[in-house]
Amino acid sequence: MATTGCGLVGTTNSEEKRNGIRVSGKGIPGSGTSGNDNTGISFSESVIAKATEPSGSPGVHSAENPGFESATLLDQLQDIAQNAETATPIMDFITVHIEKADQKTADAMLSELQTFYARNLDDVSYLYYSIEEKLINKMYDYSLQWPVDENAAAAILDDEAREFILQLSMSGYKLGLAQGTFEPLIDYNRQMQFGKWLSETMNQYIEIEWIEAEQPFAKDGGLLISWDELAQRALRAESFLQKYPDASEESRVRELFDMYLNVYLGNAHTPNTLVYDYTTLKLNAEVRESYGETMKEFPDTVTAKLIAGLLETLVSTKDQLMMKDQSNAYLFMPAVKTFYDDLPSKIDDLLPTS
Incomplete structure (x- = not known):
């Protein structure tokens, strides 16, 4: 898996997205x-x-x-x-x-x-x-x-x-x-x-960029903000994409949304701030609590629907996200990996198209 300049590990295009922030x-x-x-x-x-x-x-x-x-x-x-x-x-x-x-x-x-x-x-x-x-x-x-x-x-x-x-x-x-x-x-x-x-579109776009520039969400392999704030950033970006699918800034905001969401759901993680417990390899209790609050407050959002999909997947793994192979290398559980592999297409299906 690729490692980015801010310590993200996960999707191969995370580094490009990070540079776009x-x-x-x-x-x-x-x-x-x-x-x-x-x-x-x-x-x-x-x-x-x-x-x-x-x-x-x-x-x-x-x-x-x-x-x-x-x-x-x-x-x-x-x-x-x-x-x-x-x-x-x-x-x-x-x-x-x-x-x-x-x-x-x-x-x-x-x-x-x-x-x-x-x-x-x-x-x-x-x-x-x-x-x-x-x-x-x-x-x-x-x-x-x-x-x-x-x-x-x-x-x-x-x-x-x-x-x-x-x-x-x-x-x-x-x-x-x-x-x-x-x-x-x-x-x-x-x-x-x-x-x-x-316009309102440009003002909201600048605000999204301003928030990230004033307080980067991650640095040197760790989150600099809380899980709840990370969810808020994903939701803010999602709101822009829902309201302005034809905006010229859509692709840039989509990059931010993808990055926030992938980290929040554990597909691209910061090594020093994991969504799972390093000992049990199960979903971190603090992260689960954040997931619950996000789904409760914003049930109709793409973010909430994808959280629900991940939690449904974790039922079959008894909350375990990771496993070790014979060489003690950490791997996603098969069902979790399938969920993450399908994540880009699921996002595409749920977001409006221009």
Whole structure:
């Protein structure tokens, strides 16, 4: 079975799903040139100036064509995103112009930002790795509020370390500390500030990402939240999938739902926080209690129905999830393995299709 970066063991695609939750890459590229000797900030300013030309110019709203400005703003933002080396000019443009966009365009602007984060991960990782040791040595000298954002960076006395954090913040990241390791995280608080211009769909999606970014559910082989909270995250993701099956964010939320649910049901487990008792190999009493509460409070959900299916399977195994083979290797009980093997198709059958 595969082991992921957060210590998950189970389905072979868990690692891809884990990487899809939040940016765990290391750092952010510098504000170097982009073919025209402009930094990320000045490049953003030049485009902002273009977008605010006098009446009759592209980007100006008119009574004859009320949707013209929104379409033009999105075109301009896409041009910025295509040429940007960091997310700073994208964030700058959105901050200045989102109030002029209609809701559909505002959503599309945030989608452009999120897409940039996804494809820029390798560059972000490369730069952070190159200065990680130097930065850590400096950062450990200070008592800081974690995670470190633009406000917390003011307490950093070292110019280089402070400037790095400020550049990170301008691009919509913050620096987090987990298990002694620094890592840039997407600062979803920055995206939530645009909420009044966004659709309910986009706001709920950002909230789902924000919750995971603020408190990752697992790290280094163990759960960082309770079983009940893990159930809540699965239910929150499921609710999104039920309400918005056609949303462009559906596949990303499905990844989160699959991961939360697989860990909650024991198909992909965190080695340091198991759903079964290590001695008896039977379902953990705390987990069983959580299952009962979830089914009682949310009986009609996909999550509750799949819990019921697992518990029905465990009746035939007398609550035993695992067994040892002749070499003392741990294996799922045959009936349990069959249930887990069928889990993806069961989820597909129970969730609405786009």
